[in-house]
Amino acid sequence: MWAPPVSTNFASIHLAALTDEAITIIREVAAECDNPVLLFSGGKDSAVLLHLALLAFAPARLPFPVMHVDTGHNFDEVIAYRDEFVASNDVRLVVASVQDSIDTGRVVEDNGPRASRNRLQSVTLLDAITEHGFDAAFGGGRRDEDKARAKERILSFRDRQGRWDPRQQRPEPWGVLNARIRKGEHLRAFPLSNWTELDIWRYIAAHEVALPSIYYSHTRTVVARDGMLLSVGGPVVLEPHEASFEAVVRYRTVGDASCTGAVESTAATVEDVIAEVAAARITERGATRADDTFSESAMEDRKREGYF
């Protein structure tokens, strides 16, 4: 009969159970779908997701490619990290470029100093899924990120237009995954559904997952805008009334550089970050994503259009 040791470490047991769950989901979707892909942005969630996927099939290599939807508004450190991770793990990388979607007229870019390419990614993503014939896309989305994400299934159906219909989700009893789709439809799989930001960081610590350096404290030239600190340069251009300044920051999330804010932080190590996240009083998206503060249902609206 199983009995726990007296000094059981509950946090590590919880993390191990989440790890088992995620690996099981990844294996199941890979077995049921003909042509899956893993969405890899170089952010912490997709880094953990890819790490788990590598573990799921080890010592065999990853049986599917990874795809980066590249907005063109990148942090240099993240692209370097992406290329390094992919090369050192013998993983096949597909890049879908928002710039290409703009150049071919698939999407029209907003102009102005506050234009973001975040929303445009949905079109690029869906076009790439069609072009490559992917029938399932693994994403690093977590239910604790946003109230619309909190509603989504682990295996989430997308119709031929790539749309999510939150009112018609398939039941998912016991987490038994139903991967049946018709041609042209696809699935999104979220193995990290039940993880929190803290779980992600505990995994990064436990498995020594490398991350882009911008997740740790550094000095950066920023501008304060919409309650966030945006890195000056690249897509972020100072408006006449704005002034830049140097700040000691780190990134809590990494997305499109035009709308991802840094937070003031001196957390330089994984342990520092875990302590900081455990004490945080603001959600990661609330603190760092301009795109989610536009409206009450910003995430739901984007997801209906086919967003991650």
Next chain:
Amino acid sequence: MSTTSATVTPLPRDWGAPVAQRATLRIATAGSVDDGKSTLIGRLLHDTKTVFEDQLAAVVKASRRYGDGETNLALLTDGLRAEREQGITIDVAHRYFATPKRSFIVADTPGHAQYTRNMVTGASTADVAIVLVDARHGVVEQTRRHAFIATLVGVRAIVVAVNKMDLIDWDEAQYLSISKEVAEYIRALPTPVPVIAVPLSALLGDNVVEPSLNTPWYDGPPLLELLEEFDIAPANEVGARVHVQRVIRPQGGEFADFRGYAGVVAGGVLTVGDAVTILPVGIETTVTALHRAGKRVETAESGHAIVVELADKVDVARGDALVATASPTPPSVGEIVEVDVCWMTDQPLGVGSRYWFKHGSRTGRAVVAAVDYRHDLSSLEREPASELLLNDLGRIRLRLSEAIIADRYVDNPQGGRLILIDEATNTTAGAAMVAAHVR
């Protein structure tokens, strides 16, 4: 927790002796619409300091917009626009919080009969269901339906949360009457589970996280403490099984000869050196190595995602099962399956209806050979039926296109559950639990 002196309430207020403290408890809400499920979860999150400042600010703002007056904590889980506009829950929301004692995964489920399928989804992974009852209205049909479903899909215990006690002036007699009615109903179900009751007000927070001053007659703990102290009796030791999800073959490099079988352990502990039988073929071999999350391990327990190496080069494919040869309760193999089913789609199920099935890692076709009965939720009688309609619970027999390696759900839930998939729409139409040994 010590045993309390139960003199007035009909139900015990503690879970009995702790068995095995668990790191994570999965809970789901249940009960009729407007009984306060989402508000209760909002209150739990709020009073455990799990709500972030920006989330609370957004809820305060949205409460004003929807004319809810004071801060409507239900908006913490009712995250879809259609839910906020109508003030109802449509689909399950999953939320997470932790106390110093354990981590909680919460599924807040919808009360509307129309969305019962989503309640099934939320309850199916829960260890404990919190069945809410509006103290003013008492037990209604949806209370019974949800309690029935919760026990059928396998929750291990039910908390009856008699809510809105503030609206009946904290009337003990009414509380006792309601909690007793629910407890007696659950005791009469085909698969009864332990029941505990709590009088509370989700709106005001009484007996949710903090004890209430309004219920001096209640000497039990508040809801959170019950959930923190709850310990699940260990699952039946039926013997370890692994339904093979995938064969891991590197085919080259230093691991060219590696051959491993990936899957999840259920039913018991698997140890290196154990004899295992490969089903359905019946060949016996030995476990030579186990891997979990990329590391070699000596043993693996129920729920662990592992890769198994075997002593012999044998033919094992996805859908097969590795079963500890010494299993006290071995699974059975067959194509004729008798199941209890929750029917979750508008198209009725009748004799001759055809579906896809998925059991473990095996999929195939299923045809309904017989509909034995449906459950009347009020009388709990088994009614003869020729078909099952949306939200019905009943017993049917299926003939499958290929044999499955299955346990009875009561013996080993992981090996005793299957889903039925509609052939036309591909939606998940039924949640089925194996009721008798397959043949």
